[in-house]
Amino acid sequence: MTQALLQDRASLAYARDLGRAFGGALLFGLPLLMTMEMWNYGLTLDGTRLAIFLLTSLPLLFGLAHFAGFTPARSVSLAALEVFAALAVGFVSVCILLALLGVFQDVASPGVTAGQVALQVVPAAMGALLARRQFGTDRTSEDEGEARYPGELFLMVAGALFLALNIAPTEEARLISYMMGPWQAIALMVLSLGLMHTIVYMAGFAGQEEQGHPVSAFIHFTLAGYGLVLLTCAFILWLFGALDGHSLPATVDALIVLGFPGAIGAASARLLI
């Protein structure tokens, strides 16, 4: 009798977490779901790149489930289970929204539809996993302190992806890099690093207490983080084919432009995730 009651209570709690997960999927997925370029990438994206993106997103989602899952899971198998639940939540919300928005209507082949959905499922699943942090009230301080140095770096990559993925598919991201001159590019890079360092300190990264010396904190967190941000941006731009046919200087410009939101996202990962 009491066991049945407890089970009911547990499923009720899980249903509430699931509801939050849908909210998170929408919150994070909506900007991309309502971006025209993202629908077109379903038509134009290289299948191999899409497959690589989906495969690399699995460990990323797993890491997110470990650090900030929508249920307080701390074991490996539970985190894996959460990843698949989040993917299911993402898949359902993306399909419903894209159908509702009329994106599917002119589409000819099922392959195109699959591409459109697959590309959107990953950000939506990220949102589902982050839901507990976005909507939940049960933030515990032990979660915050748990991440060690590799974990901090991972969170920075996730944060960079969080913002950069929203901006990368738009035409503006390309246009800005073509409009900028060399001095503007350098200034944007300096601004990215400066803001990143400031936010990292204000958001109270572990660096603050462990790396007492500001110079070593700058090298270990800000520079290391910015390097990872640039690599993350290179991966996203490569995925969208935005680096194809670009020379090295044009590639560097594109990286710095996308690296700006990436750096902000990475530095505020502690606030977002």
Add this chain to the structure above:
Amino acid sequence: MTRKPSRPPASKPTSTSKAPDPPWLAWAMGGLGIVLVLGCLGVILWRAMSEVEDPDVQLRLIETRPSQGQWLAEIEARNLGGETAAEVEIEGRLGDETASALVDYLPASGRRTVILGFSENPEGRLEMRTRGWIEP
């Protein structure tokens, strides 16, 4: 002799709560960041120092192939200049027949592939030119 800043003793107060992270990883990742930042800076400065030229669009016929009742000419458009060209209109002429395509962006030192359709095989007889572009 002044006291040299030596390695901190093992009982460092800040690292009592957790085992210390491997410092080599922090330095390696920091080093990676420095290399990438300096690399980007170097590329930008190198481009800033070199003379920036206007877009210089060069067209080259790669191949022709029949496709669904017409002939397609695959053309490589390269921008040898130092500025990006936007909305580059590329025209191919085969006798009286003309075909054109619009390239949204042709980045500096970059390349794009353009396909033009004709009723006959344009191999060897195709005249190509760039009609114009916009500075982004």
